Amino acid sequence: MDRLKASKILLIGALTIAAVFAIYGGLVGLVRAPLALPFLLVIPGFAWLNCPGNLKVADLAVLSIGLTLAMEIAIATILLLCGLWSPQAGFGILLAVTGAGLVCTWTCGR
Amino acid sequence: MDGLENRSDPVLLLSRPVVPLQNGLQPARASATALAQARVLPALLPLLCALAVWIACLRRIDPSTMNDFGLASVLPYQAWLPHLFLSAGFFLVICRQRSHVWLPCLYLVALVLVLHATPAIEYGTLRYPWAWKHLGIVDYIQRHGSVDRATPILSAYHNWPGFFAAAAFIADLVGVRDLAGPARWAPVVLNLLYLAALPMLYRSFTDDHRAIFSATWIFLSGNWIGQDYFSPQGVSFFFYVVLLGLCLRFLAPQPSPATIDNWRVSQAAAALAQWLERGLPTSSTLPNGASRVILTATALLLILAMTVSHQLTPLVAISALGILTAFQRLAIGLFLFAGVTVAFWVLYVAAPFVAVVLPVELRDIGVAMGELSANLADISVVSPGQAFISLVCRLLTLGIAIAAIAGGIRRLAWGYRDGIAVALVAAPLPLLVVTSYGGEITFRVYLFALPFLAFFAAALFFPSPRQGSPAGTAVSAVLFGFALAVAFVFANNGKDRQYAFASEDVAAVQWLYENAPRGTLLVEGAPLYPSQFRNVEYFTHVSLADEPAESRAELLAHPVPVLARWLDNTDYSAAFIILTRNQQAYVDAMGIMPGGGFEKIKQALLASPRFRLVHATSGTMIFTLNQAVRGMGEWID
Numbered sequence: 082m083d084r085l086k087a088s089k090i091l092l093i094g095a096l097t098i099a100a101v102f103a104i105y106g107g108l109v110g111l112v113r114a115p116l117a118l119p120f121l122l123v124i125p126g127f128a129w130l131n132c133p134g135n136l137k138v139a140d141l142a143v144l145s146i147g148l149t150l151a152m153e154i155a156i157a158t159i160l161l162l163c164g165l166w167s168p169q170a171g172f173g174i175l176l177a178v179t180g181a182g183l184v185c186t187w188t189c190g191r
Numbered sequence: 192m193d194g195l196e197n198r199s200d201p202v203l204l205l206s207r208p209v210v211p212l213q214n215g216l217q218p219a220r221a222s223a224t225a226l227a228q229a230r231v232l233p234a235l236l237p238l239l240c241a242l243a244v245w246i247a248c249l250r251r252i253d254p255s256t257m258n259d260f261g262l263a264s265v266l267p268y269q270a271w272l273p274h275l276f277l278s279a280g281f282f283l284v285i286c287r288q289r290s291h292v293w294l295p296c297l298y299l300v301a302l303v304l305v306l307h308a309t310p311a312i313e314y315g316t317l318r319y320p321w322a323w324k325h326l327g328i329v330d331y332i333q334r335h336g337s338v339d340r341a342t343p344i345l346s347a348y349h350n351w352p353g354f355f356a357a358a359a360f361i362a363d364l365v366g367v368r369d370l371a372g373p374a375r376w377a378p379v380v381l382n383l384l385y386l387a388a389l390p391m392l393y394r395s396f397t398d399d400h401r402a403i404f405s406a407t408w409i410f411l412s413g414n415w416i417g418q419d420y421f422s423p424q425g426v427s428f429f430f431y432v433v434l435l436g437l438c439l440r441f442l443a444p445q446p447s448p449a450t451i452d453n454w455r456v457s458q459a460a461a462a463l464a465q466w467l468e469r470g471l472p473t474s475s476t477l478p479n480g481a482s483r484v485i486l487t488a489t490a491l492l493l494i495l496a497m498t499v500s501h502q503l504t505p506l507v508a509i510s511a512l513g514i515l516t517a518f519q520r521l522a523i524g525l526f527l528f529a530g531v532t533v534a535f536w537v538l539y540v541a542a543p544f545v546a547v548v549l550p551v552e553l554r555d556i557g558v559a560m561g562e563l564s565a566n567l568a569d570i571s572v573v574s575p576g577q578a579f580i581s582l583v584c585r586l587l588t589l590g591i592a593i594a595a596i597a598g599g600i601r602r603l604a605w606g607y608r609d610g611i612a613v614a615l616v617a618a619p620l621p622l623l624v625v626t627s628y629g630g631e632i633t634f635r636v637y638l639f640a641l642p643f644l645a646f647f648a649a650a651l652f653f654p655s656p657r658q659g660s661p662a663g664t665a666v667s668a669v670l671f672g673f674a675l676a677v678a679f680v681f682a683n684n685g686k687d688r689q690y691a692f693a694s695e696d697v698a699a700v701q702w703l704y705e706n707a708p709r710g711t712l713l714v715e716g717a718p719l720y721p722s723q724f725r726n727v728e729y730f731t732h733v734s735l736a737d738e739p740a741e742s743r744a745e746l747l748a749h750p751v752p753v754l755a756r757w758l759d760n761t762d763y764s765a766a767f768i769i770l771t772r773n774q775q776a777y778v779d780a781m782g783i784m785p786g787g788g789f790e791k792i793k794q795a796l797l798a799s800p801r802f803r804l805v806h807a808t809s810g811t812m813i814f815t816l817n818q819a820v821r822g823m824g825e826w827i828d
Contacts, residue, residue: 104364114365121361129485140440143387147433148489150357150426151496157356158499162540166336168363189481 086131090183093128096120097179104172125149125175128182131189152178230287234294237280238301241273245305248273252313254691259576259780262310262684262691271677273305278672281408285401286660286668295404299386302411306679307378307419314691317371320719320773322421324348325355326370327727332359333368341543344727350541353499354423371697371724374421381419381429382411388432393646395439396612398472399656405649405668410642412675413591415584415682416634424635427497427504432642434493434508435615438515441486444522464518467610470602487525494529498536503628505533507639511618518611552626572782580685587678588637591648594671598650605655609647616643689719689777696771697721699811703767704730712763714754716774716789720811731763735792736774736783747788750795751802758816766819768796772810 100120103113126148130141156171248270258264281298284291310318317323328348332338338349338356348355362370389410393403418424497505509529515521537545570578595616602609619639622632652668653660703713704725711729715722717736735746746753758766770793778789796802796814806813 109366114367117365121364126489130489135482139387140391140436143384143391143433144437144486144489146384147388147430147493151430151489151492153360154353154357154496154500155492157360158353160360161332161336161338161352161356164337166332168360171360172364185481185485 086186089127089131090186093124093131093179093183093186096124097176100124100172101176104169120179121149121153121175122146123149125152125179125182128179129185131182131186231291231294234280234284234287234291235297237276237283238298241276241280241305242301244269244276245273245309249309249312252309254313254687255693257688257691259574259580259688259776260685261576261580261681261687262313263681264576266680273301274676274680275673277302277305278408278676279669282405282665282668282672285404286665292400295400296386299404299407299411300383302408302676303379303382303386306411306676306683307382308376310684310687310691311375311379314375314687316692316694316697317375317421317721318687318692319417319420319690320722322374322377323371323721323724324727325358325421325423326374327723327725328352328355329358329362329370330725331727332356333363339728340541342728344731345723346544346547347502348423350544351423351500351502351536353496354426354501358421370421377421377425378419381425382414384429385414385419385432386411388429388436389642391436391440392432392642394472395436396471396609396646397650397656399653401653401660402646402649405653405672406642406646408672409591409594409645409648409675412672412679413587413641413645413648414638415587415679416638417683418635418638423501424504427501428638430493430497431504431508431511431639434490434497435511435515437486437490437493438512438521438525439611442483442490442522442525443520460517461519464520464610467518467608468520470605470607470609471611490525491528494525494532498529498532499540503622503626503635505529506622506625507619509533510621511615514614514618515611518614520611555627574780574782577685577780580681583678583681583685587675587682590675590678591641591644594648594651595644596647598647598652598654601654602647602650605657607655612643612646616640616647686780689773689780692721692773693808693810695808696773696811699806699808699813700769700771701725702806703769703813707767708764710764712758712760712766714757714766714768716770716792717777717783719773719777720769720771733757736778743784743788747784747791750792751799754792754796755801755816758819766815767805768802768814770796770812770814 096119099116102108103116108116123142123145127141127145130136130144130148136144152175153171156174160166160171248267251267252265252270254262254265256265277298281295281302284294284298317326324345325348328338328345332352332355338352340346340349342349358370362368367373386407389407390403393406397403418428494505494508497508509526512521512526512529516523516526570581573581599609599613617640619636622628622636626632628635652664652671700721701724707713707726707729709726709729711731712733713730714733714735716734718732718734722732723730735743738746754768758768760766770789775789775793778784779787784792793812796812797804801817802814803817804812805815
């Protein structure tokens, strides 16, 4: 695994842990949003899009945000329409999706 | 691979190589690098000047004195200097500083701030009445954890809840209960997203970074129709641009000569598509494998997210994907997936809404096409200020359209065919036949065509990487960019006397929404105020401005008895009239109640012993029947 890939995985891990700490740790006020938002806006998509290694930085950023928002819309809509509305559970699903993306990044190109 | 290689013919003829994006300091010569670095500071100077003047001007703007010319009427004359500095700096940078890709990006970010952060900072509250209604749906989901697909109140939103569900989801996770504050910044955030996504799309059409960034500037200044607020369509449009960029850049089908050889028709179609695509840069088509699977899954999710969030965007996406499939730039799978997903959603999930709306839409098929002019403001009726704003909107649109046609002709003369981009301009046109979309369809068609119109308009100045950047071109581009940015302020913010709300007016409405009981009738002067953002299901809204002409005439002749009769209705547990300054600005500017009718109603209610003013600010009055006050509880004193 090259150094760039390792640093990406570290970044994803750090921001994921920060979001878990903010959301499940019950933080309130001004600290919670800055810790949770980077994960909620970028990371799940970024975790998956690390695999296509030939994306330019700008394309990677746009696609990561687009994919993350699309995932959240899909998860939130499914929970809503199935009568299972629970943002905490939805966050758990996002974490699982991010974990799967990390595994994909880890194994991709090995 | 023949097709892919042949498409690049004109590029192969270049006498000197084009500096590709993202390659940064490609020339290895140290002297050239040093020279380029020495030029950075002067290149940043107009940007820094623009930001300094902009910040200084922010302190001198008083939105309360706004007239019918909107935001422009309260801007000091120096506030137009940032537009000039940015335009001059931006176009000079893209003409002279090819090696620093981040420089034009900084200018574009600054343009977004100047155009969209000014209202957000100055008004201090969420702009645009529909944004408040969207907060109401988020509030509903946060309180109930569900939607009511059969409700008649804002029913489209309950049937396409994707955006609202995600907003409620994120708001709950970050611990924000009131989204009105963060939503104020939605236009800035959305335009930054468009700014990031558009170059990915434009790189499918050209390698020339001058054309790519100019087209982005033209899009940002030409997107005056105001759908870039806290809305499903704002986010769905971002998905639309990303989806097209993804398909055009990375998901072109793998050439399969064996298949093509077997089908004479396919061969002919491929030859035609190849001719129409002449001059396009080679796409970064991914080989089959994990990368392609992940990007295809991304495209599928984007289609899904659009489908559950908005009615119109997925229809345009189907049309655009159909075009790409026809041009053999996309396998048919994504097009079919989009069609099936949208059909499933419309016919099954959103069936309660569609059952009501579909018969009307079917009856009106083709009508929208014949009534395009009916969607535009009648300049003979509206106030002089609004007539001027309407004129600017039309001139801005026309200016971009004419520049696009001229730019398209220049590209043609340089040997490019641009068949896909031309077809994508036309992708939203079928909507004109299918739906009127509440009279808004003309504007929505313009929005979906704008990214490609902007590309062709940019080609007016930079048709090919082979063409240099003479001073004349740079100056023309500066003037064009400046004119667009100035016109944008009039066109996008020209109705802000109606759309910008004072915080005390928001507080008055909030007081009513948080205290009035379930089953309340709320008679409003017009729907132009921050409405339906709390407890949306508690209220039935009746707008005086939307009443039939006979009903309005009766109301204007005898306001007190008519309104007393409406409010004295036992079907409702409480009834109120709300009249605000924004409603009055709208009614007066649009000529809905001629002869100061709105003011007459207000004065009649104030003078009548049958009505009681239960809450008032300098811009909002809330009345109820005097006889009804008893028994309402302590919240009404």
